[in-house]
Amino acid sequence: MDVSKYFGSYKKSNLNYLIKLIKQCEKAIDKYTNYAKPFFKGSEDFNYMEYIQKCELNFDHMNPQDVFQYISPMYQNIPNWINPGTMINVIPPVNLASLAGICFTNIFNPNIAEDQYSGRLLTSELEVSKYLCDLIGWDWRNSHGIFTFGGKGTNLYATKIALNKADPSVIQQGISGKRYFMITSAKAHPCHYEVCNWLGIGENNCIEAPCDENDQIKMDVLEQIIQENIEAGKIFLGYNINGCSTVEYAVDPIKKIFELNQKIIRKYNLSYSPHIHVDAVIGWVWLFFKKYDFNENCCHFDKSSIEKIKKLSKKVEEIKYADSIGVDFHKTGFCPYISSLFLIKDRNAYFNLNPKKNIPYENLNWGSFAPFETSLELTRSASGPISALISLKTLGIKGYCQLVGSLFSETEFFRKKLSLNSSIEIINKETEGLATLFIIKPAEYKNLDLQEILRLPLKEINKIKEYNIKYGSYIKHLSLQGKISFTYTSSRSYKIKGTDIKIGAIKAYPLSVFLNRSIIKKLIEEINLSISRFQTEENRIFSDNKDYIPDDMVYREK
Numbered sequence: 001m002d003v004s005k006y007f008g009s010y011k012k013s014n015l016n017y018l019i020k021l022i023k024q025c026e027k028a029i030d031k032y033t034n035y036a037k038p039f040f041k042g043s044e045d046f047n048y049m050e051y052i053q054k055c056e057l058n059f060d061h062m063n064p065q066d067v068f069q070y071i072s073p074m075y076q077n078i079p080n081w082i083n084p085g086t087m088i089n090v091i092p093p094v095n096l097a098s099l100a101g102i103c104f105t106n107i108f109n110p111n112i113a114e115d116q117y118s119g120r121l122l123t124s125e126l127e128v129s130k131y132l133c134d135l136i137g138w139d140w141r142n143s144h145g146i147f148t149f150g151g152k153g154t155n156l157y158a159t160k161i162a163l164n165k166a167d168p169s170v171i172q173q174g175i176s177g178k179r180y181f182m183i184t185s186a187k188a189h190p191c192h193y194e195v196c197n198w199l200g201i202g203e204n205n206c207i208e209a210p211c212d213e214n215d216q217i218k219m220d221v222l223e224q225i226i227q228e229n230i231e232a233g234k235i236f237l238g239y240n241i242n243g244c245s246t247v248e249y250a251v252d253p254i255k256k257i258f259e260l261n262q263k264i265i266r267k268y269n270l271s272y273s274p275h276i277h278v279d280a281v282i283g284w285v286w287l288f289f290k291k292y293d294f295n296e297n298c299c300h301f302d303k304s305s306i307e308k309i310k311k312l313s314k315k316v317e318e319i320k321y322a323d324s325i326g327v328d329f330h331k332t333g334f335c336p337y338i339s340s341l342f343l344i345k346d347r348n349a350y351f352n353l354n355p356k357k358n359i360p361y362e363n364l365n366w367g368s369f370a371p372f373e374t375s376l377e378l379t380r381s382a383s384g385p386i387s388a389l390i391s392l393k394t395l396g397i398k399g400y401c402q403l404v405g406s407l408f409s410e411t412e413f414f415r416k417k418l419s420l421n422s423s424i425e426i427i428n429k430e431t432e433g434l435a436t437l438f439i440i441k442p443a444e445y446k447n448l449d450l451q452e453i454l455r456l457p458l459k460e461i462n463k464i465k466e467y468n469i470k471y472g473s474y475i476k477h478l479s480l481q482g483k484i485s486f487t488y489t490s491s492r493s494y495k496i497k498g499t500d501i502k503i504g505a506i507k508a509y510p511l512s513v514f515l516n517r518s519i520i521k522k523l524i525e526e527i528n529l530s531i532s533r534f535q536t537e538e539n540r541i542f543s544d545n546k547d548y549i550p551d552d553m554v555y556r557e558k
Helices: 015-029 048-054 064-075 096-106 122-136 151-166 191-198 219-231 254-267 283-291 303-321 347-351 383-418 450-454 458-480 517-541
Strands: 144-148 180-185 206-209 235-242 275-279 324-328 340-344 424-426 436-440 489-491 505-508
Touching: 015 064, 096 383, 122 144, 122 283, 122 340, 122 383, 144 151, 144 347, 144 383, 151 180, 151 191, 151 235, 151 275, 151 324, 151 340, 151 347, 180 191, 180 219, 191 206, 206 219, 219 235, 219 254, 235 254, 254 275, 254 303, 283 303, 283 324, 283 383, 303 383, 340 347, 340 383, 383 424, 383 436, 383 517, 436 458, 436 517, 450 458, 458 489, 458 505, 458 517
Parallel strands: 180 206, 180 235, 235 275, 275 324
Antiparallel strands: 144 340, 324 340, 424 436, 436 505, 489 505
């Protein structure tokens, strides 16, 4: 076997050979690429079991080109996130400098379990953590950050540290026979419950606090819930709250929760401070606007957009009152998957996971840094911190403000143009977020506004909901076939803000940095045409239901 075919040479970096292989892979999948559309080409008719049953591992080695041909069908139906018409979820196009950095780095296969396996690459994790601390307003010398396997990982770290703070005995004795509780928001991500399950706390002990009409935790009810549970003999672990939810962009009142926490500590004479974690995996990027001069407005954002950006960034600034946050660079940081950072204000609270390994920064010399001794993972890739650092340095504070602010401004323009269609009702006109939620009104309801629709009997509301689910399925089908230049999702479960009415919604979530007004005008024309065709052809389109099964998005991004 010619090992150089697979491993290159030990006498050079092998970068040129890697580039050659990448080009061969690109050539193999070229028959499926469709860069002008939201999805690569492919068939919707696919069964995993049927495929796997036919798979057999070859005995002899294969040429890379043959293997690339073999795997090429797997690239069918890939979402094309860089395309401005791809409006599915919080998944951005990738900063190619970040991608180049991690591709080259991974040639050497570093393991940031410790510095002796990764050279000085661990400095990227420390540097990114410092920059985030500076943006938040924490002292980086007393803080600590660690990249982990995803947003659920950041919440898992926070909940475990909360457990250790409240009951240090669990480290050796476990949680058997004890009753704990953690607070979350009614608008929070479902993984908050899942991590309580994974840690043995129990999903039922992740207690949901109701939200007000602004999607923020109701402070009076929150205080009552905490008091009732403490007085029932439960151990209070802390809070896992919103630092910008996926759709509503809800940010909980962090400062007020901090003040309530101090009150709870005094009232019940607690020997510890219940942990406050802000799930800010999307919202962290608004911290860059702390440095933005809104009066000078050097990026020239329009007045409407700048007021909303300013309002949201002020809410996100309150992260400084939290004990820890979660950050996803692979969401609003324009980095490749996976690049999630757990950041904690008090490094001693982190190192209580393994106090013997807490080395002060000033004594942290190369050869002595071994994060695996405390981190959840033993083995870790350098891809997260390297890609995050490269993205931070290439774009800078102004670059992030420019990208995020422009996306916001273009989304506002998209929303206004969309609302000109009389068949469309925008649900979240005043949102401070990037998602646009709307419904398509059947002909008989065309002259009703949202409030009038909400007063209809439940049977009619359900009819409108099903109509929109069908439309969402219609769009998904057309976009997978490459017949349209846009795609977005539909949901059965969306509740109208401030109500319990599930009217469903179409969700358009643009995140492409190439979105501009010229492209938006073309997309709006195509969207309007799709609605018109759907309205006139609905009965014919859905006469054969097997081709258009209403689809709810089961997987929920933060």
